[in-house]
Amino acid sequence: xxxxxxxxxxxxxxxxxxxxxxxxxxxxxxxxxxxxxxxxxxxxxxxxxxxxxxxxxxxxxxxxxxxxxxxxxxxxxxxxxxxxxxxxxxxxxxxxxxxxxxxxxxxxxxxxxxxxxxxxxxxxxxxxxxxxxxxxxxxxxxxxxxxxxxxxxxxxxxxxxxxxxxxxxxxxxxxxxxxxxxxxxxxxxxxxxxxxxxxxxxxxxxxxxxxxxxxxxxxxxxxxxxxxxxxxxxxxxxxxxxxxxxxxxxxxxxxxxxxxxxxxxxxxxxxxxxxxxxxxxxxxxxxxxxxxxxxxxxxxxxxxxxxxxxxxxxxxxxxxxxxxxxxxxxxxxxxxxxxxxxxx
Amino acid sequence: xxxxxxxxxxxxxxxxxxxxxxxxxxxxxxxxxxxxxxxxxxxxxxxxxxxxxxxxxxxxxxxxxxxxxxxxxxxxxxxxxxxxxxxxxxxxxxxxxxxxxxxxxxxxxxxxxxxxxxxxxxxxxxxxxxxxxxxxxxxxxxxxxxxxxxxxxxxxxxxxxxxxxxxxxxxxxxxxxxxxxxxxxxxxxxxxxxxxxxxxxxxxxxxxxxxxxxxxxxxxxxxxxxxxxxxxxxxxxxxxxxxxxxxxxxxxxxxxxxxxxxxxxxxxxxxxxxxxxxxxxxxxxxxxxxxxxxxxxxxxxxxxxxxxxxxxxxxxxxxxxxxxxxxxxxxxxxxxxxxxxxxxxxxxxxxxxxxxxxxxxxxxxxxxxxxxxxxxxxxxxxxxxxxxxxxxxxxxxxxxxxxxxxxxxxxxxxxxxxxxxx
Numbered sequence: 100x101x102x103x104x105x106x107x108x109x110x111x112x113x114x115x116x117x118x119x120x121x122x123x124x125x126x127x128x129x130x131x132x133x134x135x136x137x138x139x140x141x142x143x144x145x146x147x148x149x150x151x152x153x154x155x156x157x158x159x160x161x162x163x164x165x166x167x168x169x170x171x172x173x174x175x176x177x178x179x180x181x182x183x184x185x186x187x188x189x190x191x192x193x194x195x196x197x198x199x200x201x202x203x204x205x206x207x208x209x210x211x212x213x214x215x216x217x218x219x220x221x222x223x224x225x226x227x228x229x230x231x232x233x234x235x236x237x238x239x240x241x242x243x244x245x246x247x248x249x250x251x252x253x254x255x256x257x258x259x260x261x262x263x264x265x266x267x268x269x270x271x272x273x274x275x276x277x278x279x280x281x282x283x284x285x286x287x288x289x290x291x292x293x294x295x296x297x298x299x300x301x302x303x304x305x306x307x308x309x310x311x312x313x314x315x316x317x318x319x320x321x322x323x324x325x326x327x328x329x330x331x332x333x334x335x336x337x338x339x340x341x342x343x344x345x346x347x348x349x350x351x352x353x354x355x356x357x358x359x360x361x362x363x364x365x366x367x368x369x370x371x372x373x374x375x376x377x378x379x380x381x382x383x384x385x386x387x388x389x390x391x392x393x394x395x396x397x398x399x400x401x402x403x404x405x406x407x408x409x410x411x412x413x414x415x416x417x418x419x420x421x422x423x424x425x426x427x428x429x430x431x432x433x434x435x436x437x438x439x440x441x442x443x
Numbered sequence: 444x445x446x447x448x449x450x451x452x453x454x455x456x457x458x459x460x461x462x463x464x465x466x467x468x469x470x471x472x473x474x475x476x477x478x479x480x481x482x483x484x485x486x487x488x489x490x491x492x493x494x495x496x497x498x499x500x501x502x503x504x505x506x507x508x509x510x511x512x513x514x515x516x517x518x519x520x521x522x523x524x525x526x527x528x529x530x531x532x533x534x535x536x537x538x539x540x541x542x543x544x545x546x547x548x549x550x551x552x553x554x555x556x557x558x559x560x561x562x563x564x565x566x567x568x569x570x571x572x573x574x575x576x577x578x579x580x581x582x583x584x585x586x587x588x589x590x591x592x593x594x595x596x597x598x599x600x601x602x603x604x605x606x607x608x609x610x611x612x613x614x615x616x617x618x619x620x621x622x623x624x625x626x627x628x629x630x631x632x633x634x635x636x637x638x639x640x641x642x643x644x645x646x647x648x649x650x651x652x653x654x655x656x657x658x659x660x661x662x663x664x665x666x667x668x669x670x671x672x673x674x675x676x677x678x679x680x681x682x683x684x685x686x687x688x689x690x691x692x693x694x695x696x697x698x699x700x701x702x703x704x705x706x707x708x709x710x711x712x713x714x715x716x717x718x719x720x721x722x723x724x725x726x727x728x729x730x731x732x733x734x735x736x737x738x739x740x741x742x743x744x745x746x747x748x749x750x751x752x753x754x755x756x757x758x759x760x761x762x763x764x765x766x767x768x769x770x771x772x773x774x775x776x777x778x779x780x781x782x783x784x785x786x787x788x789x790x791x792x793x794x795x796x797x798x799x800x801x802x803x804x805x806x807x808x809x810x811x812x813x814x815x816x817x818x819x820x821x822x823x824x825x826x827x828x829x830x831x832x833x834x835x836x837x838x839x840x841x842x843x844x845x846x847x848x849x850x851x852x853x854x855x856x857x858x859x860x861x862x863x864x865x
Contacts, residue, residue, distance in 0.1 A: 257705065264705045266698045 136441040140387050140413050141193040142434045145169040148413040157416035168193045171427050172208040180272035180291050195234035195436025197243045206232030206245045229254045233274035234436045239282050246273040275319035279355050280326045288317045297358050311360040314351050315339050319374040324381025329353040334371035364405050374437045387437040395434040474782035492791025495740045500833040501799035502733045512646025512819035521596045522687035523696035525713040532711045544586035546573035548682040556707045557686045562694035567594040571684040586653040589661035598655050610657050618651040619644040633671025634664040646819020748844035756848040767857035777849040784845030792837025796830050
């Protein structure tokens with residue numbers, strides 16, 4: 100074969116390769132394109148990071164890209180799952196929020212609730228509700244369901260009357276809740292036990308416990324766009340019984356028909372996912388993740404291909420710009436729950 | 444006890460030449476003599492031990508009494524939740540914990556609303572009537588509580604056990620602290636009531652200083668007060684003060700309390716366990732403080748006594764040397780020091796316990812008035828245990844403080860002791 104012919108073959112192969120890459124890349128970016136909304140990501144610093152989903156720009160302005168709710172706080176302090184951990188050093192820390200009509204209902208690590216009006220910027224006084232909240236989820240009845248990591252109860256809270264409606268005992272340290280479309284069942288995740296409790300929604304009694312080796316330390320739960328599967332965020336920072344880590348961070352997929360684990364989406368070590376939400380078209384999964392480095396991330400993943408499309412810094416860029424050093428949680432800014440306003 | 448530093452044992456009966464008298468050192472005698480020789484120092488050390496044991500004993504007894512009352516009181520109450528008007532929350536808590544007489548009213552319709560809440564097993568109304576005094580030898584402030592004989596579960600068990608019948612119209616049951624006996628007649632708001640029974644002491648003024656009557660009696664009393672009483676009382680039959688609730692087994696009281704507060708506006712659900720545990724939490728702070736102070740005091744006493752006995756041993760070196768020379772062995776001389784310390788600390792402990800007991804009895808009412816807490820004295824068995832415990836701790840303190848000086852004595856040679864003392 101002559102040199103010319105060889106070179107031609109190489110060029111053709113490279114071009115085809117490039118074309119294939121371009122198509123697949125284009126296809127994957129396509130899923131994330133066209134997102135319109137604002138994500139509010141709660142962190143232990145007591146403030147929410149604000150990300151414009153249209154631009155996916157890193158928040159850098161401490162005034163505009165941040166909503167301050169309270170002072171900082173850590174989750175592995177005080178009482179968790181009824182067990183005593185090190186004494187609470189800082190009394191605050193936000194962890195999850197629910198958005199209703201432009202108002203963010205933020206659950207704090209001290210079990211209080213703060214209401215923040217995104218239109219006026221007004222913030223309510225903290226209201227005593229529980230002990231240590233993980234997530235805040237809008238329920239099918241319009242009430243907000245706060246999962247408590249200290250006493251294992253789900254606090255049902257009326258956002259109109261600003262009153263607690265009920266307190267459902269479930270596990271030891273619950274974090275997330277999701278319902279089936281028919282609302283006959285609810286699924287509640289227990290963080291340190293790594294169990295997903297299946298609750299008969301009529302009687303509010305637990306009917307099954309879903310366990311899996313891939314769930315050793317879990318957080319939020321979300322019903323997938325197909326309304327048949329649950330995605331459980333399993334960052335697995337701890338092993339069974341709060342021992343050293345034994346599993347990689349992953350999404351554990353549960354079939355709600357059989358209430359069994361059917362799949363695992365294993366993620367890179369720097370994506371310790373804590374919350375997941377889906378875009379209205381069901382194509383993109385937005386994941387709030389900790390790196391346990393100097394940052395936390397908003398990660399965009401294609402639901403179909405399960406490929407990571409983009410990572411957005413939600414902490415470091417702003418901290419660096421403001422000259423802020425994180426002093427809690429061993430110097431790592433930690434996020435958890437996310438609320439998304441898809442209208443803005 | 445034989446007197447003298449040494450005494451001989453009786454001659455053995457066998458008359459054998461091999462068996463002789465034994466010379467025994469009279470340690471208690473020597474120890475007592477030593478204590479009497481330096482009276483000022485003895486009294487001072489005695490006083491230190493007495494003060495510390497008095498503090499520890501009286502604090503422990505006081506806290507134990509409060510705890511006893513809390514346990515018995517909540518058991519006697521029988522209710523998991525008290526539903527009261529929202530505005531009367533603090534008054535209701537004061538009434539429950541310290542029996543502070545109070546009066547507040549809400550619509551009787553709330554009773555029906557409470558009964559409909561999921562998780563409520565039983566609900567019964569009660570009426571709290573503002574304090575009034577009656578003249579009988581001396582004035583006494585009492586708390587009037589009216590209950591529904593049909594649905595009640597607080598007073599009814601007592602009635603069934605002791606009276607074996609329901610309370611008749613114009614009959615009352617009184618708490619132990621009210622100075623009346625069965626058969627006495629007492630007027631309230633112009634109506635005379637007959638005392639049908641007196642409850643046993645609970646330590647909670649909510650029971651001990653309360654007069655219980657039926658709701659019917661209370662309403663009739665109120666109606667009659669318009670014409671018969673100097674002080675009238677306005678009480679409609681559609682009014683109650685509180686609803687007492689028992690919850691189903693598969694519900695927690697605080698969960699039912701949350702539902703009650705959400706579904707019925709204007710009320711507060713006081714979970715009795717929470718009210719009591721709040722008191723216990725506050726008490727635990729007090730207990731911790733007392734514990735810390737007690738430990739510090741105990742360490743101070745230990746150090747002072749150790750220092751004192753060290754000085755005692757030092758100044759009696761010559762004496763110890765002489766005793767050794769006269770035939771006392773090392774253990775004898777060490778035992779003298781330890782016996783002195785034991786006698787001093789045991790006596791100080793006993794005096795401290797007596798003093799503590801006296802002080803507590805004298806100031807109990809004043810403290811309870813300011814703290815507004817229930818109080819029930821421990822049983823005789825518990826009291827004896829506490830007393831023995833206090834004295835034993837005092838004794839051990841004395842022994843511990845004299846241990847090092849006693850060990851130093853063990854290693855003292857008679858010749859060196861006499862010579863160095865010169």
